[in-house]
Amino acid sequence: MKKQLLPLFAATLLAGCAQKASAPAAATATETAPAATAPAPVNWREQADQFLQAYSAKYQQLYTQSAEAEWRSNTRIVAGDTTNAAATARANEALAAFTGSVENINRLRELLEHKADLTPIQVKQLQTALYNAAGSPQTVADVVKRRIKAETQQTETLYGYDYKYNGKSVTTNDLDRVLRDEKNPQRRLAAWEASKAVGPTLKEGLLNLRTLRNQVVKALGYPDYFTYQASDYGMTREEMMALVRKINTELRPLYRELHTYARYELAKKYGQKQVPDYLPAHWLPNRWGQDWSAMVDVKGLNLDAALQKKGAEWQVQQAERFYQSLGFPALPKSFYEKSSLYPLPAGANYKKNNHASAWHMDLNQDVRSLMSVEPNTEWYETTHHELGHIYYYLSYTNPDVPVLLRGGANRGYHEAMGSLMGLAATQKPFLAGLGLVDAKTQTNETQTLLKEALNYVVFIPFASGVMSEWENSFYADNLSQDQLNARWWELAKQYQGIVPPTNRGEQYLDPATKTHINDDPAQYYDYALSYVILFQLHDHISRNILKQDPHATNYYGNKEVGKFLHDIMYPGASADWRQLLREKTGEDLSARAMVAYFEPLMTYLKQQNKGRKYTM
Numbered sequence: 001m002k003k004q005l006l007p008l009f010a011a012t013l014l015a016g017c018a019q020k021a022s023a024p025a026a027a028t029a030t031e032t033a034p035a036a037t038a039p040a041p042v043n044w045r046e047q048a049d050q051f052l053q054a055y056s057a058k059y060q061q062l063y064t065q066s067a068e069a070e071w072r073s074n075t076r077i078v079a080g081d082t083t084n085a086a087a088t089a090r091a092n093e094a095l096a097a098f099t100g101s102v103e104n105i106n107r108l109r110e111l112l113e114h115k116a117d118l119t120p121i122q123v124k125q126l127q128t129a130l131y132n133a134a135g136s137p138q139t140v141a142d143v144v145k146r147r148i149k150a151e152t153q154q155t156e157t158l159y160g161y162d163y164k165y166n167g168k169s170v171t172t173n174d175l176d177r178v179l180r181d182e183k184n185p186q187r188r189l190a191a192w193e194a195s196k197a198v199g200p201t202l203k204e205g206l207l208n209l210r211t212l213r214n215q216v217v218k219a220l221g222y223p224d225y226f227t228y229q230a231s232d233y234g235m236t237r238e239e240m241m242a243l244v245r246k247i248n249t250e251l252r253p254l255y256r257e258l259h260t261y262a263r264y265e266l267a268k269k270y271g272q273k274q275v276p277d278y279l280p281a282h283w284l285p286n287r288w289g290q291d292w293s294a295m296v297d298v299k300g301l302n303l304d305a306a307l308q309k310k311g312a313e314w315q316v317q318q319a320e321r322f323y324q325s326l327g328f329p330a331l332p333k334s335f336y337e338k339s340s341l342y343p344l345p346a347g348a349n350y351k352k353n354n355h356a357s358a359w360h361m362d363l364n365q366d367v368r369s370l371m372s373v374e375p376n377t378e379w380y381e382t383t384h385h386e387l388g389h390i391y392y393y394l395s396y397t398n399p400d401v402p403v404l405l406r407g408g409a410n411r412g413y414h415e416a417m418g419s420l421m422g423l424a425a426t427q428k429p430f431l432a433g434l435g436l437v438d439a440k441t442q443t444n445e446t447q448t449l450l451k452e453a454l455n456y457v458v459f460i461p462f463a464s465g466v467m468s469e470w471e472n473s474f475y476a477d478n479l480s481q482d483q484l485n486a487r488w489w490e491l492a493k494q495y496q497g498i499v500p501p502t503n504r505g506e507q508y509l510d511p512a513t514k515t516h517i518n519d520d521p522a523q524y525y526d527y528a529l530s531y532v533i534l535f536q537l538h539d540h541i542s543r544n545i546l547k548q549d550p551h552a553t554n555y556y557g558n559k560e561v562g563k564f565l566h567d568i569m570y571p572g573a574s575a576d577w578r579q580l581l582r583e584k585t586g587e588d589l590s591a592r593a594m595v596a597y598f599e600p601l602m603t604y605l606k607q608q609n610k611g612r613k614y615t616m
Ligand code: X8Z
Pocket: 001, 002, 003, 355, 356, 357, 382, 385, 527
């Protein structure tokens, strides 16, 4: 889950207030009342204002109640206890009944018919409300209700799952550690398989959710759920797929080199004489092969060792300090009081969602994060990522941004801000300034860039390829239910060059082991776009603000950088995302900056791969 985590589905409208607002001001007859006085024209701006005011107040109230219930459902999962699930279903139904009410839909359409008379910000709010309505239209109230129930159940099944490794209950953090550090291929295989065991338990729920999600959005005219999600960017499904395919193609030459390099290096590492044509999934230091950066240890820049000494709490506080150094405020006290930042104590009699997320509980100052932070590089970056969402929330919570537009310029921007800070927080000059590494120690720049590529570049074929293509097939092309796993591995081979270590038939459901497939559906391309955007922003910041090499920056303490980021976040969704990017970076959305950043690595990789067999 991510950012606004609030169930999109949780979009609402309110019957009562809509009725009030929709009664047009009576055209009053004047005292003299001559026979044929034309009725006073309707003041649509005023009408829209009245409607939006009442709507927003109710929306915020119901949204907050839904968020509170969801928070409990995600932080306290007790096997067999349905209290939280029931409360969450109730709160989400109330929100849905409002956002999707027929009165609200009709009124929104009526007001939007008079678009020309309204202000742009009114139009944006009305469109957002209508988009939200399509997530829960009460014309199909029963389907919406069933969807809400199925969503809550799926989350509980996923996060209530008891992972077993060597016969013992383990957390996903434990399994991730094995995949990062373990050299023995058999033990790696066992951990990888353990991480996939949750898949089959999610199959029935996911198939049910596909039907329900598609049915819900059809009611307001969207052909399928994938199309609905893409429309949030003002794009069709085809345009979105064309965009992510283009991004993937642009990074493909580099990925091909990384793939070849990894096959040979990992074969060596695991003592295999035969170099496989495709990477066995359990060889990679990540459950889905979406981040291979743990493969490389840059001498003098070993963050893991430094972080271990500092501890998990320090990481969160340090991330906050970084944002503060740029001019952002301290986090509200309630952030620390109400968030759930660390793993549960051993022996706890309940579980929590183990995937990091950031929450805007009341669309105001109650911001929280749900994480299981441990002192290591991955969580260090994730902490910066989540605080990016949090500072985005706090930035657009201002009098100029109405409640309905308290969202990212698009969803990709929301993902980009914190990931950008995560990248900045791992560059050597920054780490040296912090005292985490010794500035005088020579470090290898090529190895540093390689490590970064194994994170950012390797992610692209997973996000824009495997995840996006699979969900596109699943929702829009109604992928046959006896092809779910086959399609997943077909895409993994095609885009990532990864194959399963053993035969993974349809009794498994490996895509469902990825959080987002269950609870952030049909929007994983957000992350691919966010990486592209983050490199565009980073390129601009390094060259034009800091006048530093993009590979070796130190943002710390630079208020101009802070202002640049704040200005992007301040207007939230009231900004036009294309215009914003052009204004801030001088260019359209493009992988140019990302490709340029990693360009110096090409020569090195080609040299390393000389005489090696390429298979992609
Ligand atoms: O889900 C996340 C964040 C929460 S929005 C931790 N990310 C993606 C993932 O883990 O798959 C960050 C990058 C990719």
